[in-house]
Amino acid sequence: DQQVKQNSPSLSVQEGRISILNCDYxxxxxxxxxxxxxxPAEGPTFLISISxxxxxxxxxxxxxxxxxxxxxLSLHIVPSQPGDSAVYFCAAIGMNSGYSTLTFGKGTMLxxxx
Amino acid sequence: xxxxxxxxxxxxxxxxxxVFLECVQDMDHENMFWYRQDPGLGLRLIYFSYDxxxxxxxxxxxxxxVSREKKERFSLILESASTNQxxxxxxxxxxxxxxxxxxxxxxxxRLTVV
Numbered sequence: 001d002q003q004v005k006q007n008s009p010s011l012s013v014q015e016g017r018i019s020i021l022n023c024d025y026x027x028x029x030x031x032x033x034x035x036x037x038x039x040p041a042e043g044p045t046f047l048i049s050i051s052x053x054x055x056x057x058x059x060x061x062x063x064x065x066x067x068x069x070x071x072x073l074s075l076h077i078v079p080s081q082p083g084d085s086a087v088y089f090c091a092a093i094g095m096n097s098g099y100s101t102l103t104f105g106k107g108t109m110l111x112x113x114x
Numbered sequence: 115x116x117x118x119x120x121x122x123x124x125x126x127x128x129x130x131x132x133v134f135l136e137c138v139q140d141m142d143h144e145n146m147f148w149y150r151q152d153p154g155l156g157l158r159l160i161y162f163s164y165d166x167x168x169x170x171x172x173x174x175x176x177x178x179x180v181s182r183e184k185k186e187r188f189s190l191i192l193e194s195a196s197t198n199q200x201x202x203x204x205x206x207x208x209x210x211x212x213x214x215x216x217x218x219x220x221x222x223x224r225l226t227v228v
Contacts, residue, residue, distance in 0.1 A: 006156075009154070034216055036219075041123075041221075041222065041224065042221055042222065043118070043204055043206075043219035043220050043221045043222045044157070044204070044219045045219070046216040046217075046218070049216060089156060089157060091157075096159070096162075096170070096172065096173075097170045097171070099162070099170060101147070101159055101162055101172070102159070102206075102217055103159075104149075104156045104157040104158075105156055106154060106155060106156035107156050107157075
């Protein structure tokens with residue numbers, strides 16, 4: 001059963017506009033969330049994170065919002081740039097066999113066109 | 115900078131072969147992870163390790179084993195490679211207890227089993 005869901009496989013946005021990537025989760029024990037960015041043939045790189053005690057975290061053009069009651073988070077990229085074109089993975093830290101591990105969503109491919 | 119290095123970027127192996135994927139990290143991280151990434155399925159956890167000689171099964175351990183003889187090195191072993199193990203394999207490492215911190219990924223190994 002998928003605990004972290006990214007329901008949009010892809011998103012297309014024009015350069016300069018806002019990109020909004022969404023993520024839902026089902027496990028109420030998750031308390032830390034991360035976004036990773038991945039280019040083809042490379043490993044994921046960490047982008048931004050948020051603790052469950054916060055509802056917003058901002059880093060430059062990237063902002064992550066968390067709505068704990070709705071079990072929903074979103075990543076906003078403003079303004080979007082062509083170099084932002086990549087697959088974005090939402091991830092949550094949860095417990096696995098008594099140890100904390102990262103659980104990932106299926107990813108959303110963002111395409112930013114000039 | 116944290117560096118996680120996977121021994122090969124691309125590998126082609128025959129069905130039935132024993133395959134070793136090697137991962138080395140240089141940040142003295144306690145935790146190491148192996149994921150595989152497949153289109154439409156995101157990143158799925160195969161095995162992880164929280165200490166030398168310690169291993170735990172992830173979500174999809176069948177057909178795989180791991181070895182962690184030294185803190186900096188975590189090996190993934192395909193005992194008898196099959197075509198359904200064709201995938202992108204990603205190694206990651208993190209500080210202990212993966213709480214409020216991110217995992218760092220290697221560049222990935224694209225394995226093709228023919």
